Amino acid sequence: MKILVADKISPKGVAFLRAQKGFEVVEAYGSSPAQILELVKDVHAIAVRSETKITAEVFAAAPLLKVVGRAGVGVDNVDVDAATERGVIVMNTPSGNTIATAELTFTHILCGARPVPQAAASMRDGKWDRKSFSGIELFKKTLGIVGLGRIGSEVAKRAQAFGMNVVAFDPYLSPTRAKAMQIEAVTLDQLLAQADYITVHMPLTEQTQYMIDEAALAKCKKGVRLFNCARGGIIKEAALIAGLKSGHVAAAGLDVFEEEPLAADSELRKFPNVSLTPHLGASTAEAQDAVGVEVAEQIADVLAGGVIRNAVNMPSLDAATLKIIGPYLELGSKLGTLVQQLATDRVEKLRISYWGKLLELDANAVIRAIQRGFLSRISSEGLNYINAPFVMDRLGVQVEVVKSNQETDYTELMLVEAVTAKGEVFSATGTLLGKASSPRIVALNGREVEAEPKGALLVYENHDEPGIIGMVGTLLGREKVNIAAMSLSRNNAGGTALCVVNLDSTPTEATVKELTSHRAIKQALVVNL
Ligand SMILES: NC(=O)c1ccc[n+]([C@@H]2O[C@H](COP(=O)([O-])OP(=O)(O)OC[C@H]3O[C@@H](n4cnc5c(N)ncnc54)[C@H](O)[C@@H]3O)[C@@H](O)[C@H]2O)c1
Ligand SMILES: O=C(O)[C@H](O)COP(=O)(O)O
Numbered sequence: 001m002k003i004l005v006a007d008k009i010s011p012k013g014v015a016f017l018r019a020q021k022g023f024e025v026v027e028a029y030g031s032s033p034a035q036i037l038e039l040v041k042d043v044h045a046i047a048v049r050s051e052t053k054i055t056a057e058v059f060a061a062a063p064l065l066k067v068v069g070r071a072g073v074g075v076d077n078v079d080v081d082a083a084t085e086r087g088v089i090v091m092n093t094p095s096g097n098t099i100a101t102a103e104l105t106f107t108h109i110l111c112g113a114r115p116v117p118q119a120a121a122s123m124r125d126g127k128w129d130r131k132s133f134s135g136i137e138l139f140k141k142t143l144g145i146v147g148l149g150r151i152g153s154e155v156a157k158r159a160q161a162f163g164m165n166v167v168a169f170d171p172y173l174s175p176t177r178a179k180a181m182q183i184e185a186v187t188l189d190q191l192l193a194q195a196d197y198i199t200v201h202m203p204l205t206e207q208t209q210y211m212i213d214e215a216a217l218a219k220c221k222k223g224v225r226l227f228n229c230a231r232g233g234i235i236k237e238a239a240l241i242a243g244l245k246s247g248h249v250a251a252a253g254l255d256v257f258e259e260e261p262l263a264a265d266s267e268l269r270k271f272p273n274v275s276l277t278p279h280l281g282a283s284t285a286e287a288q289d290a291v292g293v294e295v296a297e298q299i300a301d302v303l304a305g306g307v308i309r310n311a312v313n314m315p316s317l318d319a320a321t322l323k324i325i326g327p328y329l330e331l332g333s334k335l336g337t338l339v340q341q342l343a344t345d346r347v348e349k350l351r352i353s354y355w356g357k358l359l360e361l362d363a364n365a366v367i368r369a370i371q372r373g374f375l376s377r378i379s380s381e382g383l384n385y386i387n388a389p390f391v392m393d394r395l396g397v398q399v400e401v402v403k404s405n406q407e408t409d410y411t412e413l414m415l416v417e418a419v420t421a422k423g424e425v426f427s428a429t430g431t432l433l434g435k436a437s438s439p440r441i442v443a444l445n446g447r448e449v450e451a452e453p454k455g456a457l458l459v460y461e462n463h464d465e466p467g468i469i470g471m472v473g474t475l476l477g478r479e480k481v482n483i484a485a486m487s488l489s490r491n492n493a494g495g496t497a498l499c500v501v502n503l504d505s506t507p508t509e510a511t512v513k514e515l516t517s518h519r520a521i522k523q524a525l526v527v528n529l
Contacts, residue, residue, distance in 0.1 A: 001303050002064075004028060004039055007049035009071040010292025017047075017296045023303075037061045045299045050074060050279070056082035067302045069295040072097055072282050074231060075312055076204065084313045087387040091298050091310045095150055096290030097282035102154030104281045105199055105229040108253025109159075111275040112197065112225040113138050118272050139163040144195030146211065147202030147230065148173050148183065155199060156183055167191055170202075192219040197227070204231035214239040223250040229281045232257040237268060244271050255281050314386045315364040327437035328358055328414070329369040331430045334439055334453035334529050335416040336373025338428040341527040342445065342459070345420035350374055350392070353402040356412040367401055370416055410442065444500060449487040451500040453529045458501040460515065460524035464490045468520055472501070475515055481507045496522065 003017055005027045017025045028039055036052060040062035046054060047069045054068055059082045068078055070092040083090045111117055114135035122129050143159045145152045148170040156166045160182065167184045169191045178185040186194070188211075198220070202208045212226065212235040226249060228235045237258050243249035251273040257266075260279055268274060282291065294310075301307050307318055317325065332352075340347070352370055354363065371388040374397075383391060392399055410431045417427040429443035430453065441451045444459065451457060458476075462468050469488070476483060482504040490497035506526060515524045 001044045002026065002042055003045045003047065003299060003303075004043045005047045006031065006036065006039075006052040006054075007047070007071070009047055009049060009295065010288045012289050013047070013071065013292030013294075013296035016293055017300065020300050023300070033057075040065065044303055045069065047071060047295055047299060048077065049282075050077050052077065054078040054083075059083055059086050059088060067091065067299055069093075069299045071288075071291040071295040074203065076231070080313050084387055084390050087384040089302055089308060089311050089386060090313050091295070091302075091308070092312055093291040093294040093298070094310055096294050097284075097287035098150040098154055100284040100287035101151045101229055101281035102158065103284075104255060104277065105151065105155050105201075105227060105253075106158045108227050108229065108255065108275055108277070109138070109143070109155075109197055109199065109225075112227065112251040112253050112273075115273070117275050138197075140165070141196040142167060142194050144169070144186075144191040144198040145183075146170070146188070146191065146198065146200045146234075147208075148178070148181075149201060151230070152199075152201035153181065155201065156181060164197075167194055188216075189219060192216055193221070195224065196221065197225045199227040199229070200234045201230050202234065204233050209233050210236040210239075212236060212239070214242065217243045217248060220248070222248055225249070225251040225253075227253040229253075229255040232260060241267050244274065251275075255279055311386075314368065315362060317365055321362075325361060325365060327432050327439065328361075328363075328366045331414055331432060331439035331453070332366045332370040332416075333373035333376075335414060335428045335430050335441075336370040337376055337529055338373075338441070338444075338453065338457075338527055339416050339418040339426050340374045340377060341525070342426040342428065343418040343420060343424075344426070345422055345424060347374075347397055347418040348421050349398045349400060349419040351400045351402065351415075351417040351419060353404055353415040353417075354413065355404050355406070355408050356410070358412065358414070359403055359405065363401075363403075366414075367399070371399060374416075374418075413442075415443075441500070444498060447489045447491075447498045449489050449498065449500045451485065451487050452502055454502065455484075455529060456503040456506040457527045457529060458503055458507070458512075458524065459499070459527060460501075461496060461498050461522040462518075463520040463522065464493060464495050464497040465520055468497070469499070471518065472499075472515065475511055476501075476503070476507055479507060479511055481505050481511075 001022055002024045005014055008029050017023055036058055040058055042064060044064050045067045049071050056079050065088050067089045073092055073094050075090055075092055078090050080090050115133045119133040142165045145156055145168040148168040159166050167186045169186055169188045173185055175185055217239055226235055240252060253275045255277045256279055298309050309318055352367055368385045368388050371392050372385055375383055375388055375391055412432045415429045417425050419425050427445055428441060431440050431442050433440050439453050441453050484502040484504050487500045512524055512526055515521055
């Protein structure tokens with residue numbers, strides 16, 4: 001397996017990769033986009049920080065690629081949609097650099113209050129100027145934190161230790177969590193109006209881009225101090241520059257910029273009351289070792305076919321979760337494959353319903369497994385949990401998920417219905433049996449049966465009359481297809497019977513055709529699971 005380390009990650013991480021049996025590690029830092037296209041031709045994994053761009057073109061040039069590991073948080077340099085489409089896992093290391101970035105943010109906040117960089121520069125110039133560098137205190141001032149996630153929360157703790165009053169705006173923050181942290185959750189407008197210091201800690205998205213623009217700044221107190229150690233573009237640089245010029249903004253601290261590297265002639269470089277760092281949030285020895293080793297371990301796990309951690313384009317399944325959810329994944333995958341084969345027309349909608357313990361678990365991976373199962377016989381190579389929803393969408397198959405707490409005869413139940421364009425519904429219902437949580441089909445097209453979803457299954461519907469089972473057995477026996485198990489269900493005596501037969505091998509098409517042509521057989525098909 002070949003791993004390309006495209007950005008400089010911790011030597012400990014690289015050493016870990018090199019120590020794995022069968023791994024060949026290529027370190028190529030600062031490569032041009034053209035060089036990257038050449039380098040990825042035969043690689044199975046790429047490790048990056050924020051510099052190397054992994055574009056759709058790169059994915060197209062890397063047919064063997066399974067995983068892109070980001071030693072850090074932001075995956076803005078990776079085209080995650082292109083990765084998803086190609087079934088490549090993108091993973092990050094979300095917590096290894098939290099403290100480093102929180103500490104750098106706090107350093108900027110302190111420099112916004114006390115002009116230490118300016119005083120240090122004046123000392124370097126040989127001066128002893130005690131008049132020009134007085135500051136203000138943090139004590140009793142209000143810090144507004146926009147985005148109270150990992151880093152925002154750590155910044156909050158440090159601010160509280162300095163005696164600051166902390167308010168936060170985060171639309172996804174639960175009021176209980178804010179309360180537990182002794183932080184007042186407020187609206188963005190309230191935050192802008194109340195804060196003496198504002199620091200942003202969200203990803204750059206359509207919603208967060210230019211969140212702090214001219215209009216937002218107009219709502220701030222005169223003399224507000226602004227900090228961004230998250231992503232360039234959350235604070236609009238033009239608005240900040242205008243605010244600094246007018247004196248509305250008293251100071252700022254930036255680690256990230258709309259364009260990186262920041263242009264040498266950027267106006268931002270000219271303000272003495274602005275502290276700038278070149279995207280150094282994660283640049284501590286501790287953080288780099290943490291994210292470097294973590295990303296190396298995560299990549300090795302994926303390539304060894306093991307646990308997938310911190311994937312940004314699929315639900316993460318650690319060993320403990322996998323143990324619980326594994327049987328549901330197997331059942332879901334089988335039911336998906338089964339209904340696809342039962343359906344006689346183009347499926348427009350896949351309706352997935354579930355009951356029981358799965359309601360208490362994160363069913364996201366199971367829903368993906370059902371879709372992967374459904375697509376397994378109709379889609380191209382390279383299908384996996386990651387790109388299955390994408391492929392369903394591309395094929396125009398709508399997916400509806402129904403969680404049900406209605407009582408059933410089973411403690412676990414999963415129903416997958418394939419709805420065709422004509423409105424016909426083909427369905428398979430399954431459960432997990434016993435201590436081993438073995439998957440079982442308990443209904444097909446709404447008729448109760450009991451069959452193991454494994455190997456070849458002959459499914460036929462017939463007029464309920466004597467001799468049919470014997471006829472089927474003779475037909476199968478003629479070509480030495482052994483019957484492993486059989487489950488029969490009929491609506492009423494003399495009505496219609498549905499039979500599911502587990503077979504040890506797959507009968508020929510000719511045999512199935514012969515069976516179908518029997519006067520009492522309404523329909524018959526063989527499904528492979
Ligand atoms: N400067 C650096 O070197 C450096 C290092 C690490 C992380 N970062 C960046 O810092 C940011 C935060 O990282 P994190 O690990 O704390 O992430 P996180 O996911 O833990 O936290 C992000 C928070 O932002 C909130 N959020 C999302 N959209 C929002 C919106 N529209 N308004 C307000 N809040 C919103 C989320 O609910 C979440 O609580 C990321 O952009 C990350 O890339 C920068
Ligand atoms: O998102 C991150 O983790 C930071 O931006 C760090 O980026 P870096 O690895 O390039 O320092």
